[in-house]
Amino acid sequence: MTQLADPQTSMARRQALGLLRKIGPVIGLVLVFALFALLRPATFPTLENMQIVLTETAVVGTAALGATIIIISAGIDLSVGSNIALCTVVIAQMLVSHQPPWLAALAGIGAGMGVGLTIGLLVTLLDLPPFIATLGLLTAIRGLAEGAANDSEVYAPITPLNSLLRKLMPGEHWMLFPRGVWIMLALTVVVALVLRYTRFGRHVFAIGSNEQTARLCGVRVKQTKILIYVFAGLFAGIAGLLQFSYLTQGDPTTAKGLELDIIAAVVIGGASLSGGEGGVGGTLVGALIMTIVSNGCTKMDVPNSRQEIITGVIIVVAVTLDRLRQRRMK
Secondary structure (H helix, E strand, O other), X not given: OHHHHHHHHXXXXXXXXXXXXXXXXXXXXXXXXXXXXXXXXXXOOOHHHHHHHHHHHHHHHHHHXXXXXXXXXXXXXXOHHHHHHHHHHHHHHHHHOOOOHHHHHHHHHHHHHHHHHHHXXXXXOOOOOHHHHHHHHHHHHHHHHHHHOOOOXXXXXXXXXXXXXXXXXXXXXXXXXXXXXXXXXXXXXXXXHHHHHOHHHHHHHHHHHOHHHHHHOOOOHHHHHHHHHHHHHHHHHHHHHHHHHHHOEEOOOOOOOHHHHHHHHHHHOOOOOOOOOOOHHHHHHHHHHHHHHHHHHHHOOOOHHHHHHHHHHHHHHHHHHHHHHHHHHO
16 A cells, blocks of 8 residues: 555645646736735726736737747747847837838847847757857847947837837727737737647657657757747747837847846746746746836835846746756656
8 A cells, every 4th residue: 555655645746736836826926916016005006007017018928938938948048138129229220211110020020030040050050058159149139239229229200110019098998908918918829829739839848858858759959949049039029029119219228137037937937947847828927927026116116226136036036946846846
């Protein structure tokens, strides 16, 4: 009877840990929301402020969708914030040169995908660790954005692109959220379907779980990795488009440090930095948590320096919990 009890106990623990990984981010979201609602009941839990929270989440959440795919495959991208800044500059420069808005948007998204392709080639062809490759590109792409903007902000003419994250007008309240938020939600569904029902999605999890085993099973690891980073670059480009809409200009200094919020959102959402685990639902909840913390601290007049400390602590706690969960699973 004792020999039978151990496997049953182990299975029960695994199921409990799996359930905790799924509902843990939601519990965290409720607790964080309740905390700031109690501390600032007059200004935080209002409909107008919740629309602001969702608007701010759109950029982080969209970029985090691509980061989720990378982290599931046991990779990392530290350059996504610089990539977003580059995309805003490209879009603004295209509009300044009197190009149609749709072409400017495609150019910005294309720039994001180009950065993703560059990362994929560095990781696969040169066999560089993703951490090192993207750490170098973090400053290189930021410098490229500053050079393209002549070290200043690029003021573009008003176009329909500026309405993506604009506050809803009196006749638009039927939409509930700005268009950019709906874009993020639609992309969340798309990525969830890709990860669950496509061969590419299965290969992403296989590479993250065990790259050598995936290669022996016939997965084209290098080609898949390149696609992963290009796919993530696509979402970084869309996030750059949303950031441009939010700023209404191209700014080479924007999104500095945003990569930390993005990675934190993915890890808080249940993805493992060791690879092989994660989902876009948890990522979206993680992005909401990061935005609510930032918004709540602002409502409480917490200085930016302390907000950065809080963000760092959240990241350390999230990674520590991930490591503890991995040890318990083993």
